[in-house]
Amino acid sequence: MENRAVILGTRAVTVDYPGVRALDAVTLDFRAGEIHAIVGENGAGKSTLMKVISGAMRPTEGELELAGHSANFAQPSEAIAAGIAMVHQELNLVPTLTVEENIALGREPTGVLGIAVDHRAQRAQARELLALLGSACETGELVSSLSIGQAQCVEIAKCLARDARVLIFDEPTAVLGEQEAARLFVQLRRLRDEGRAVIFISHHLDEVVTIADRVSVLRDGQLVESFARDQSGSLRDARGRSVDAGRLAAAMVGRELGSLFPNKGAAIGGQPAIELIDFGARGISQGISLSVSSGEIVGIAGLVGSGRSETAQAIVGLRPQAGRILLAGSAVRFESAGAAMRAGLAYVSEDRKGSGLHLSLSSIANVTLPSLDAYTSRGGLHVDSNAERATTNRWIDTLGIRCARPDSPIALLSGGNQQKIALARWLETNPKVLIIDEPTRGVDVGAKAEIYQIIAQLARDGLACIVISSDLPELIGLAHRVVVMRGGRVVGGASREQLALRNCEERIMRIASGLSAELEACA
Amino acid sequence: MNRLSSRLQEALERWGVLIAFAILFAISSFKQGFDFVNPENFRALLNSNAPVGILAVGMTLVIVSGGIDLSVGSMVVLAAALGTTAMNAQIAGESSELNAVLIGGAVTIAAGIAAGCINGALIVFGRIAPFIATLGGLAAFRSMSLAIADAGEIRSQSATLFSALGRGGIPIPGLENAAGKPLTISFSTVIFLVVAVVAQWFLSRARFGRHLIAVGANETAARYSGLSISWIRFRVYAIMGLLAGIAALVQSSRMNSVSTSQLGLGSELDAIAAVVIGGTSLQGGFGRVWGTVVGVLILGMITNMLTISGVSPYWQGAIKGAVIVLAVLVQRPSRS
Numbered sequence: 001m002e003n004r005a006v007i008l009g010t011r012a013v014t015v016d017y018p019g020v021r022a023l024d025a026v027t028l029d030f031r032a033g034e035i036h037a038i039v040g041e042n043g044a045g046k047s048t049l050m051k052v053i054s055g056a057m058r059p060t061e062g063e064l065e066l067a068g069h070s071a072n073f074a075q076p077s078e079a080i081a082a083g084i085a086m087v088h089q090e091l092n093l094v095p096t097l098t099v100e101e102n103i104a105l106g107r108e109p110t111g112v113l114g115i116a117v118d119h120r121a122q123r124a125q126a127r128e129l130l131a132l133l134g135s136a137c138e139t140g141e142l143v144s145s146l147s148i149g150q151a152q153c154v155e156i157a158k159c160l161a162r163d164a165r166v167l168i169f170d171e172p173t174a175v176l177g178e179q180e181a182a183r184l185f186v187q188l189r190r191l192r193d194e195g196r197a198v199i200f201i202s203h204h205l206d207e208v209v210t211i212a213d214r215v216s217v218l219r220d221g222q223l224v225e226s227f228a229r230d231q232s233g234s235l236r237d238a239r240g241r242s243v244d245a246g247r248l249a250a251a252m253v254g255r256e257l258g259s260l261f262p263n264k265g266a267a268i269g270g271q272p273a274i275e276l277i278d279f280g281a282r283g284i285s286q287g288i289s290l291s292v293s294s295g296e297i298v299g300i301a302g303l304v305g306s307g308r309s310e311t312a313q314a315i316v317g318l319r320p321q322a323g324r325i326l327l328a329g330s331a332v333r334f335e336s337a338g339a340a341m342r343a344g345l346a347y348v349s350e351d352r353k354g355s356g357l358h359l360s361l362s363s364i365a366n367v368t369l370p371s372l373d374a375y376t377s378r379g380g381l382h383v384d385s386n387a388e389r390a391t392t393n394r395w396i397d398t399l400g401i402r403c404a405r406p407d408s409p410i411a412l413l414s415g416g417n418q419q420k421i422a423l424a425r426w427l428e429t430n431p432k433v434l435i436i437d438e439p440t441r442g443v444d445v446g447a448k449a450e451i452y453q454i455i456a457q458l459a460r461d462g463l464a465c466i467v468i469s470s471d472l473p474e475l476i477g478l479a480h481r482v483v484v485m486r487g488g489r490v491v492g493g494a495s496r497e498q499l500a501l502r503n504c505e506e507r508i509m510r511i512a513s514g515l516s517a518e519l520e521a522c523a
Numbered sequence: 524m525n526r527l528s529s530r531l532q533e534a535l536e537r538w539g540v541l542i543a544f545a546i547l548f549a550i551s552s553f554k555q556g557f558d559f560v561n562p563e564n565f566r567a568l569l570n571s572n573a574p575v576g577i578l579a580v581g582m583t584l585v586i587v588s589g590g591i592d593l594s595v596g597s598m599v600v601l602a603a604a605l606g607t608t609a610m611n612a613q614i615a616g617e618s619s620e621l622n623a624v625l626i627g628g629a630v631t632i633a634a635g636i637a638a639g640c641i642n643g644a645l646i647v648f649g650r651i652a653p654f655i656a657t658l659g660g661l662a663a664f665r666s667m668s669l670a671i672a673d674a675g676e677i678r679s680q681s682a683t684l685f686s687a688l689g690r691g692g693i694p695i696p697g698l699e700n701a702a703g704k705p706l707t708i709s710f711s712t713v714i715f716l717v718v719a720v721v722a723q724w725f726l727s728r729a730r731f732g733r734h735l736i737a738v739g740a741n742e743t744a745a746r747y748s749g750l751s752i753s754w755i756r757f758r759v760y761a762i763m764g765l766l767a768g769i770a771a772l773v774q775s776s777r778m779n780s781v782s783t784s785q786l787g788l789g790s791e792l793d794a795i796a797a798v799v800i801g802g803t804s805l806q807g808g809f810g811r812v813w814g815t816v817v818g819v820l821i822l823g824m825i826t827n828m829l830t831i832s833g834v835s836p837y838w839q840g841a842i843k844g845a846v847i848v849l850a851v852l853v854q855r856p857s858r859s
Contacts, residue, residue, distance in 0.1 A: 035625050257855075278532050336749065337746065337748065342749075350746055356744060357741075358737055358740045358808075365733065369748045370750075373730070376730045380729055380731060381724075383729060
């Protein structure tokens with residue numbers, strides 16, 4: 001395994017930020033034909049390391065080694081020229097151009113005069129690269145009409161068109177559904193087998209265990225442990241013991257994690273807090289009947305595109321709805337999120353950046369926005385900023401939010417802390433029913449456990465919780481029962497007893513992907 | 524070193540507009556042969572820039588909400604034309620001058636609000652981009668005023684009262700101008716400053732201001748937070764109309780006439796320029812009225828200095844343009 005050539009190495013790379021050492025003498029090798037995963041909690045130094053490698057930042061000390069020669073990149077363009085390409089989480093494609101135009105962008109093949117684009121050559125190149133990746137998308141299609149998985153593939157092809165020898169994937173599966181992620185892994189393996197070096201960053205430790213040939217763990221800026229896959233194909237630590245996701249998580253946080261999930265406790269079998277009757281988001285989902293009692297956590301599983309989020313948005317009035325909603329027994333219908341909020345419903349969006357939070361505004365402004373009326377007097381002319389600050393500080397304490405100052409923009413906070421701000425924003429409205437969409441997307445392991453504790457505590461305090469998640473272990477560990485959606489309908493479910501069974505995850509997955517049909521009373 | 528320069532950058536972003544103003548003010552006072560900080564200088568500056576200042580204050584709110592209003596200059600001329608026409612009709616109809624001025628003023632303000640509401644309705648209910656909707660207003664409101672007066676001038680028939688409103692002011696005790704007369708602060712300046720203070724209050728202390736910022740920073744997230752986006756956006760254009768009406772009143776009473784082809788021409792660009800110089804983000808979600816006020820004064824001062832120095836008016840646009848671009852360059856957020 002050690003005989004593969006090192007394409008790129010970091011040599012005692014150290015990066016100091018004001019007051020913080022983000023990377024501390026990290027030495028790593030990235031080899032041809034190897035998928036090398038970098039894991040660590042948010043703030044462990046993964047992004048800083050990638051910035052150094054991709055030329056976005058110069059190390060304070062130490063250097064990079066490129067094919068045996070020392071190198072430091074002053075700019076991203078130098079790294080790209082050296083064959084190092086980053087596949088960004090937010091895809092850098094031009095949606096109004098076609099697939100082939102995007103792949104060739106900036107280095108279009110031209111005709112004899114060097115003016116006109118040689119479309120034939122451009123198309124041939126795009127076809128070749130997409131075939132290499134095993135993608136079936138049409139080269140003449142507009143990027144705006146592609147699915148996220150396809151667009152990601154175009155992005156990879158674009159990197160290959162620039163002769164990338166080292167490809168960095170930063171959380172590539174965060175935006176993908178289960179099937180698309182599987183397809184991406186096929187592509188990663190192809191890239192590896194082609195002799196390129198693949199650097200893979202992910203919070204999903206199961207994925208890392210599945211795909212990585214080598215795993216390096218960063219903690220507080222230091223390289224704390226490395227694991228490599230042996231001949232038999234299993235990942236092992238230095239003492240030769242087999243490594244699983246739990247072992248990786250322990251290395252990341254530096255201690256054995258107790259159970260990630262809190263004790264479920266008994267669901268209070270009270271009156272239903274919310275009942276959906278033959279409900280749906282118009283044009284997307286239909287026929288959903290579900291009731292959730294106070295103190296109960298109900299999970300909604302399903303693949304991306306199964307209509308889970310849209311249904312939740314319809315419940316709180318963000319989309320046109322069909323069917324009926326009973327809230328504490330009486331029929332309601334909301335035209336806006338504001339009306340739903342006043343009736344005691346809260347929806348924490350899956351997309352913090354786009355629709356969940358105001359990243360350019362302060363913690364205070366974010367926390368109090370929906371409940372601003374409570375701080376307002378004299379007909380809206382006066383907002384009591386002292387009360388706002390007190391409330392925000394209280395949430396910072398209760399939820400354990402780590403932020404420097406409550407009046408700084410939240411854009412710089414970690415995913416976990418932003419998610420807690422989003423929770424605070426909605427808990428401050430005193431909801432009776434809380435719908436949380438993807439509660440831990442882009443959140444590191446430590447904060448994940450905290451968020452689970454918070455949700456469990458809220459349920460114990462009598463809140464009816466609906467948790468939508470693509471992370472099945474999360475739903476199984478957290479929810480009292482789970483319903484499964486597919487194609488806009490509820491197609492199955494798992495009771496509390498079924499959730500305790502060992503094969504539960506696989507069963508839910510089969511239902512969600514349509515492999516096994518099951519319709520049992522679960523509502 | 525790095526830290527120092529980022530500190531400097533931050534300070535420049537925050538206070539640069541004030542520093543620029545202080546430097547320009549010193550130069551301008553010096554050039555005009557007055558003492559370094561002569562109140563008379565300041566009074567004249569505020570007075571002559573009050574109308575565009577009132578527009579710029581409204582423009583700040585519109586831009587904070589993520590919009591733009593290109594029709595402000597045309598709203599001013601339409602409101603002024605309608606108001607003055609109504610006033611003249613009252614005087615011709617033998618009602619008292621006071622009544623006529625009151626009715627004319629009310630019509631001016633109401634016309635401004637109505638024009639603003641039309642903009643707001645087109646943008647909110649017609650789902651037309653603010654740039655396009657108000658571009659329509661820019662053409663239409665001006666054209667309507669030209670039609671009312673055959674592209675000519677509407678002279679006020681009020682003998683004294685209307686222009687007293689435009690030219691009068693409140694004497695400030697204890698301050699005298701160069702000629703030894705008491706320094707008066709004009710009604711238009713008072714209106715400008717009151718409007719600015721109220722708007723700054725709204726932006727930083729009132730619920731409506733917070734909502735404007737939230738909508739401008741991330742409209743989707745604001746909608747998900749239960750805010751009524753339509754109502755918030757409609758109101759900000761209506762308020763812009765109200766301020767255009769007030770600016771129209773200030774302008775027409777000062778001139779005691781309305782030139783339908785000239786009044787308010789190009790004001791939208793001056794107002795937007797002042798907002799930008801003042802440090803408000805054109806992307807929305809952040810803004811400061813006090814910065815806009817300083818921006819208005821900087822623009823006014825530059826025009827003054829150029830005129831006094833005998834720079835051809837044809838060149839003044841180029842220099843103003845350079846100042847606007849420079850202001851944005853200096854205040855642009857540091858790359859991270």
